[in-house]
Amino acid sequence: MKLYIGGICQGQEELARKDNPGAEILIGFHESVREALSRGEDPRAFAQRICGEKPDSVITADEVGAGIVPIDAGERAYREAVGRALCVIAQFSREVWRFTCGIGVRIK
Amino acid sequence: MIALVTGGSGCGKSTWAEKLVSSFPDEGRVYIATMQVYDEESVRRVARHREQRAGKGFETVECPKDLAKVQVKPGSTVLLEDIPNLLANEMFDGGDTDRILPAIRDLSEACRHLIIVTNDVFRDGIIYPGSTQEYIRRLAGLNRNIACLADTVCEVVYSIPVILKGEMPCV
Numbered sequence: 001m002k003l004y005i006g007g008i009c010q011g012q013e014e015l016a017r018k019d020n021p022g023a024e025i026l027i028g029f030h031e032s033v034r035e036a037l038s039r040g041e042d043p044r045a046f047a048q049r050i051c052g053e054k055p056d057s058v059i060t061a062d063e064v065g066a067g068i069v070p071i072d073a074g075e076r077a078y079r080e081a082v083g084r085a086l087c088v089i090a091q092f093s094r095e096v097w098r099f100t101c102g103i104g105v106r107i108k
Numbered sequence: 109m110i111a112l113v114t115g116g117s118g119c120g121k122s123t124w125a126e127k128l129v130s131s132f133p134d135e136g137r138v139y140i141a142t143m144q145v146y147d148e149e150s151v152r153r154v155a156r157h158r159e160q161r162a163g164k165g166f167e168t169v170e171c172p173k174d175l176a177k178v179q180v181k182p183g184s185t186v187l188l189e190d191i192p193n194l195l196a197n198e199m200f201d202g203g204d205t206d207r208i209l210p211a212i213r214d215l216s217e218a219c220r221h222l223i224i225v226t227n228d229v230f231r232d233g234i235i236y237p238g239s240t241q242e243y244i245r246r247l248a249g250l251n252r253n254i255a256c257l258a259d260t261v262c263e264v265v266y267s268i269p270v271i272l273k274g275e276m277p278c279v
Contacts, residue, residue, distance in 0.1 A: 005266065007231065063265075065116025067232025068240060073149070083118020087267040096268055107268045 001051060003089050004060045006099030012060045015097070015104055020058045026050070029061035029089065030082045043081035047088035059089055110216050111223045111277065112254050115264035122157060122189060124264045125225050127279045129187050130164055132221050136184030139166040140175070142193040144201070157189075173203040175211035179218075186219045188212070191226040191254070195247055200239070205246055209253050216257065226251050228263070 002020065004012040016025055026032070036046035050057075065083050070076050090096050096108035111128060115121035129137055139161060145151055158168075166187070171178050175194065180186055188194075191208075198205045216222045230248060235241065255261045260274035269276065 003266075063116060063231075065118055066228040066230065067116075067234065068229045068236060068244065069117065076149075079116075080118035083116060083120070083266065087118070087120045090266040090268055096266070098265060098270075107265055107270050 001055055001089070001093045002058045002095045002097070003086070003093040004058065004097045004099065004104070005063055005086070008062050010099040011102035011104070012062075012097070012099040014102075015099065016058050016060045024054060024057040026054070026057050026059045029059045029086070030064055033082045033085045034078055036085075037078060037081055043085040044088050047085040047092075051088065051092040055092075059093075061086060061089075109221050109260065109277075110254075110258040111221070111260040111262065111274075112226060112251070112258040113223065113262050113264060114226045114228050114251065116228050119264050120267040121225055121227075121264040123160060124262070124267070124269055124279065125187055125189070125223050126161060126164060128223055128277055129166075129185050129221070131277060131279050132185045134165050134185075135220065136181045137164065137166045138178075138180050138184055138186045138219070139168045140171050140178055140186060140188045141168055142172055142188070142190060142197065144172045144193070144197060172197045173201065174198075174207065176207060176214060178215065180215065182218065182220070184219045185221040185223070186215060187223045187225070188215070189225040191224060191250055192229065192247055195250060196243065199243060199246065208250060212254060213257065224254055224258070226254070 004016040006012045013027055033043055065079050097104040098107050113121050113125045143150060145154055169178055197203055260277060261272040263270045263272055
């Protein structure tokens with residue numbers, strides 16, 4: 001598994017596709033976490049399930065946790081859930097790349 | 109040493125900060141808890157943090173405001189968690205935000221290692237009403253000042269430590 005992250009539209013999706021031809025690429029993992037939450041699935045358990053089912057996939061996600069804590073309890077829970085789930089994915093991944101202005105820095 | 113640990117929501121910064129504390133010999137470990145418990149969510153958060161720290165030999169000191177009141181033994185390792193809560197309490201609950209930085213300086217001289225957890229709240233592009241904007245400005249100022257004092261500044265990105273200043277500690 002490889003993980004490509006960054007702020008919104010920082011180039012993680014383009015580079016994930018370019019660098020991994022033929023690989024299964026899961027775009028927008030943060031939105032998948034939102035869907036998992038709405039199904040009542042625990043975010044960590046969801047991430048572990050993905051690691052088990054698609055161990056060779058490439059995952060892209062937006063970082064969503066670097067703002068003022070939202071007043072809305074659901075949004076608060078979502079941000080934290082994305083963090084917890086991506087910790088699981090990052091630990092499982094062989095490579096973690098973080099993008100700013102289209103430039104990727106390998107942090108793992 | 110002084111270490112500043114930052115990161116976004118749910119990124120694993122507390123876990124990493126605790127690991128860093130545990131990497132030092134146990135000559136007294138103090139956890140300074142700054143969060144005021146006022147609802148069920150904060151009760152759950154405190155419970156989760158307590159569970160995370162269980163068995164690591166921490167003495168917990170509650171300090172929502174006025175950090176200078178906390179007395180620690182020389183040689184101890186102190187984990188201060190966290191700056192956003194301490195600032196919010198000083199700013200919105202009848203305290204004094206100007207006493208935070210001097211108290212951190214004094215605390216760092218009183219103990220052997222001071223690990224400080226803060227938060228990255230600066231990248232959502234939202235302009236908030238006056239007092240929240242002022243809170244963001246002061247938190248950013250504190251983070252910058254603490255980073256100047258610190259030997260090590262580390263951003264935790266989804267459990268991965270990224271060193272911004274100093275050497276990667278042996279965690």
